[in-house]
Amino acid sequence: MSRGVQLTLSCALLCAGLALPARAGDPTVLPPGTVFGEESVRQPREILHDEADGGRQSDLVALGNMAFSSPQIFGDPARKAGLTCETCHNQGDVNPVFFIPGLSDRPGGLAVVNALFNTQTTNGLHRHIDIPSLRGIRYLAPYGRDGRIASLRDFTRNVIVNEFGGAEPSPKLVDAITAYMEQIDVLPNPKLKSDGQLTDAADPAARRGERLFNRTFPQMGSQSCASCHHPSALFVDHLQHDIGTGGAFKTQTLLNADFTAPYFHDGRYATFGQVVDYFDGTYKLGLTQADKSDLVAYLQAVGDGEQPFENNTPDRELDELLVFSRPLERAIGEHDMSVVDLAVGTIAHEMRELQERFPGPSDPLGAGEQALLRPARSAAAGLVIQLRRVQSAAQEGRYDEAMAALKAFRSQADAARPVFLAALPVSLYDPTLAAQHQALVAELTPLATQSTPPATAGSKPNP
Amino acid sequence: MQRGSSSEFVIGARAASLMLAVSAGSLLLSPITANAQSTARHGILLAESNSAGERQPGKGMDPALEAKLDEAAAAYKKLATADIDSLVANSDKMLAAMQAGDVAGARQAWIDARAGYERSEIFTIKFPSLDSAIDFWPNSETGFHGIEAKLFAPGAPLPLAETQTLVDKVHTLQRVFNGEPLYGHGVLVGIGSLAFELGESKAKGGESAISGTSLLDMQHNVDGIELAWNTVFAKIVRDKNAGVADRVEKEIAEVRQLVSVASLDQVDAQALEQKAEMLAGSVSDAAVELGWPAPDFTDTDD
Numbered sequence: 142m143s144r145g146v147q148l149t150l151s152c153a154l155l156c157a158g159l160a161l162p163a164r165a166g167d168p169t170v171l172p173p174g175t176v177f178g179e180e181s182v183r184q185p186r187e188i189l190h191d192e193a194d195g196g197r198q199s200d201l202v203a204l205g206n207m208a209f210s211s212p213q214i215f216g217d218p219a220r221k222a223g224l225t226c227e228t229c230h231n232q233g234d235v236n237p238v239f240f241i242p243g244l245s246d247r248p249g250g251l252a253v254v255n256a257l258f259n260t261q262t263t264n265g266l267h268r269h270i271d272i273p274s275l276r277g278i279r280y281l282a283p284y285g286r287d288g289r290i291a292s293l294r295d296f297t298r299n300v301i302v303n304e305f306g307g308a309e310p311s312p313k314l315v316d317a318i319t320a321y322m323e324q325i326d327v328l329p330n331p332k333l334k335s336d337g338q339l340t341d342a343a344d345p346a347a348r349r350g351e352r353l354f355n356r357t358f359p360q361m362g363s364q365s366c367a368s369c370h371h372p373s374a375l376f377v378d379h380l381q382h383d384i385g386t387g388g389a390f391k392t393q394t395l396l397n398a399d400f401t402a403p404y405f406h407d408g409r410y411a412t413f414g415q416v417v418d419y420f421d422g423t424y425k426l427g428l429t430q431a432d433k434s435d436l437v438a439y440l441q442a443v444g445d446g447e448q449p450f451e452n453n454t455p456d457r458e459l460d461e462l463l464v465f466s467r468p469l470e471r472a473i474g475e476h477d478m479s480v481v482d483l484a485v486g487t488i489a490h491e492m493r494e495l496q497e498r499f500p501g502p503s504d505p506l507g508a509g510e511q512a513l514l515r516p517a518r519s520a521a522a523g524l525v526i527q528l529r530r531v532q533s534a535a536q537e538g539r540y541d542e543a544m545a546a547l548k549a550f551r552s553q554a555d556a557a558r559p560v561f562l563a564a565l566p567v568s569l570y571d572p573t574l575a576a577q578h579q580a581l582v583a584e585l586t587p588l589a590t591q592s593t594p595p596a597t598a599g600s601k602p603n604p
Numbered sequence: 605m606q607r608g609s610s611s612e613f614v615i616g617a618r619a620a621s622l623m624l625a626v627s628a629g630s631l632l633l634s635p636i637t638a639n640a641q642s643t644a645r646h647g648i649l650l651a652e653s654n655s656a657g658e659r660q661p662g663k664g665m666d667p668a669l670e671a672k673l674d675e676a677a678a679a680y681k682k683l684a685t686a687d688i689d690s691l692v693a694n695s696d697k698m699l700a701a702m703q704a705g706d707v708a709g710a711r712q713a714w715i716d717a718r719a720g721y722e723r724s725e726i727f728t729i730k731f732p733s734l735d736s737a738i739d740f741w742p743n744s745e746t747g748f749h750g751i752e753a754k755l756f757a758p759g760a761p762l763p764l765a766e767t768q769t770l771v772d773k774v775h776t777l778q779r780v781f782n783g784e785p786l787y788g789h790g791v792l793v794g795i796g797s798l799a800f801e802l803g804e805s806k807a808k809g810g811e812s813a814i815s816g817t818s819l820l821d822m823q824h825n826v827d828g829i830e831l832a833w834n835t836v837f838a839k840i841v842r843d844k845n846a847g848v849a850d851r852v853e854k855e856i857a858e859v860r861q862l863v864s865v866a867s868l869d870q871v872d873a874q875a876l877e878q879k880a881e882m883l884a885g886s887v888s889d890a891a892v893e894l895g896w897p898a899p900d901f902t903d904t905d906d
Contacts, residue, residue, distance in 0.1 A: 526885040
């Protein structure tokens, strides 16, 4: 990394006592201006199928969920940068602010084949891919924007090994990550019946748009929008089509698409209006302005979902970390050190991130509230240290002690919960404080976000 | 690195110890609590020395053992004096170099002065207001890092006034340090806190990113941890529980190995996080072996 890069970053760090998110990417690995956006309180709502049915995440799903949040399954430098599946697929959805200068043409995606993450697969091309949502992914084969891989499991292994340079994962781990992703449901949409037709909850414009959506156009080979986006089949046809955007790409579902902008494989269009304009222009459909706005209203109705976002809370985080502790317990029992190390590393790091949401006394937002914040920080640190005790005991073959230490961790977590909740109103879990904090950080980082990334050798922009 | 002012430290320590007292089912105020409260009552929160957390005998603490630990802490203090002396001498040298317009000399003296300070972070939490003035981070207005921002930035005016202030503060630190005893418990909390802090410093680009000496900071932190452990605790903990002593020493060596690389970008942040946290846990285990309650290592509030 050049001196210039160090200067831009450290100015931001030194200008005030702000807690910067640790996993905004390791500044010595990723270029300045990298945005992971993980400090946001608001996050997509994730529905896991078995939980929604009143069950729980199986141990296999919990293992996959945990690995999904772990940089350790990737190779360097993705691992060192703290990148995880979850970074891009936030709560199984998308991450519209994700941006790595030099790798991303626009926020919300990146060229997944690149010289930074895996030199072996580098082809001298730069192809920005928009991050897809994983909601309903089990129904949406084939996989990849070009649909080149039929199996979600094979695709997942490819992402880990070839795109992000990870070591060959154990078959169980790939099973687990796949099982987790297969749990992610589409958000319910009261405007749609089970066959994909609009209900009475949809407004008249949307209903006019529905008729247009199903109307065949000679200019499109006597097909309709619905010919590929089958309303009764989650708005996909499991096929690839060349619609003039630079190759054949698979049909995307329109469900929950209100929350997955931008659109097309490379995220070239920010709005449904632009998408409709593209089809109108490309196929010379002769749509009127009213037609277009009706189609947009229809897409918005189909793309809607109940409670698309929710606020992250220490409660949710603790619950999740306790779920992650189940595969840890199983791994201790099975003396499976690779999973023990993976689980402890993941949970402990998330706990450090939780700790950082309780600002210290040098942070302007935390300075006056240390009576509440410090116990929360202290409890989180105690949990981190306790997890490392689990790991340390297991590594030395003292599995009974590791198990006892894990039990103690769970009790400690229960005791920490009210301490975290007491500090929540003065923490960065409070959306207003978090927004103020982000604004302060942004004010201090104009240099970092404006800096020009180093060009990738041989790269060329998308057509 | 110091990340906060003394008043907040004291209030926080009180809240934490209140929690401990409550969770132990006892309504008696611990010595720390009483100390912090009286400090607060007398309005001397910005006092240069704050011995909160220094002496905290556990219920089962053997007085003879504690005396032995305090004696060892005094021996450590003698060794640490060399680091403080080096801090002072190099700070003086930095000021003189700046006055002579010798930028290269001032930069080298800054780096040398920090070495002594970073090794001393075991006990600088004992002097919160001084630590805050000397090493507040991240903050470009005062102390080492305020000077760093100007001294290492090409073309910036030399920070003479800031350096004069720093020189005054390190001389005060030397005087106060020489006049104050170090206790075993304080040294142990210092070791654990510094270990825990090492686990997160890399992920943020290091403490001294402008001068490019963050890696040196980490190496000197490990020096400080090792010196304090070997001088105060190694033998006494080994006599109590050789397994715990082995673990602490193995983990110190592992942490050292992880920061013994050519440049900051070669530090494996996740491995360092793991080993540093394990070390903090083992140091906490050592405290329990010695009869102290499991200590609180949350002085790492950035």
